Amino acid sequence: MKRRTLLKGTLATSAAIAAIGSGLVTPRAVMAAWSKTAFEAKSVDEAVNALFGSGNLEGSSKVKIKAPDIAENGRVVPISVTTDMDGVESIAILVEKNPNPLAAAFTFGSGTEGYIATRIKMGKTSSVIAAVKANGKLYSAGKEVKVTIGGCGG
C-alpha cells in the first residue's frame, strides 16, 4: 500500500516537472507574443504605439543611452540603456531611420534592473531611441549615431 502511494506520488511529481519543462505551464511573467505590428511599423511612433499602447513619450534625463558617436560598422552597433527610475517594466530600442525602426523590446521581471545592453544594425546615420515604460508611463531618450557603412542590406 505504502509503495503504491509512493510510486503514485513520484509519477505525479515527474509529470508536473515534465509539464513545466515542456513549457505547458506558463511562467508568472507572461511574455507577449511576438508583435508583428510593432516590428513592421515604419515609424518610431507607430512601433511604440503597437508595443506599449498610445501615450506620450516623455523625453527624460533618467533614461540614458550609451552608443558610439560614430559606428564604423553599421551591422554591429553596441547600445546600452540605463534607467534611473523605479518600476521599469520595459525598454524598447528603435533606430529612427531604419526601414522598420523597432530593433528590440525587453520586458523585466520584478527583480531585474532597468538596464539592457545589446548590438543592433543601423542602415545609416540616425537617432537611436530608447523608449521606456515605467509605472505605466512612457519615457524616452535619443542619441544620434553616425554610420559610415550601413548595416541593413549589405
Added chain:
Amino acid sequence: MPNTIKIRAKLAGDTTVVKALISHPMETGQRKDKAGKKIPAHFIQEVTCEHNGKVVLAAQWGPAVSKNPYLSFRLKGAKAGDVIKLRWVDNKGESDETQTKVMVP
C-alpha cells in the same frame, strides 16, 4: 540548433550581471546572395531568461539585432549557485536553451 548560447552570470555585490552571446545568422531578409537572390529572413524573435525557474527577462527581437547577438542584463537578489536559464526561439520555429550558475568573481 544546439549549443548556440554562451552565458555567464557573475555576482558583483548585490547585482548579478548576466552576459550572453548567441550564435545565430539574424538574417534580415534583405541581403542578396552571389546569384542576386534575397536570402530569406531568419532571426531570433523571442528570448526568455529565468532565474531559479522564474522569468526575469523576456525579449522580442527583430532582424535589426546584430548577427551573433550579444545580450547583457542585471538581476538583483540572486545568490551564488542559483540557476540562470536562457532560451531563444526564431522565426522558423528553431530554438535552443542553456543554463548556467551564478558565480562569484
